[in-house]
Amino acid sequence: MGELVGDSKVDFGALAVLHKWPSLANQRRPDRESYQVSEGTLDECISAFMEKPAATRHLYEIRTAAQPPLVTEVLSPEHVIELSRLREFL
Numbered sequence: 001m002g003e004l005v006g007d008s009k010v011d012f013g014a015l016a017v018l019h020k021w022p023s024l025a026n027q028r029r030p031d032r033e034s035y036q037v038s039e040g041t042l043d044e045c046i047s048a049f050m051e052k053p054a055a056t057r058h059l060y061e062i063r064t065a066a067q068p069p070l071v072t073e074v075l076s077p078e079h080v081i082e083l084s085r086l087r088e089f090l
Helices: 044-050 056-059 077-088
Strands: 002-003 008-010 015-020 035-041 060-064
Touching: 008 077, 015 044, 035 044, 035 077, 044 077, 056 060, 056 077, 060 077
Parallel strands: none
Antiparallel strands: 002 008, 015 035, 015 060
């Protein structure tokens, strides 16, 4: 069940996975792979992400099926925050 955003729908019920990057001094370790923290719907993963302290959110990303043009396969922290704001208006 998607919500209409202009002409674009976002299915917040789509399967998604929240990933975290290993860090050193609060910076992503590019030499390491991210690992799964939780799995659920896009909505649940956005909520789990938003519960993280703002200072560590840059270490997380959400992976889901692409829903062009608003949702890409890997959602950056900035993208997740925008979707969270968008979700509040739907």
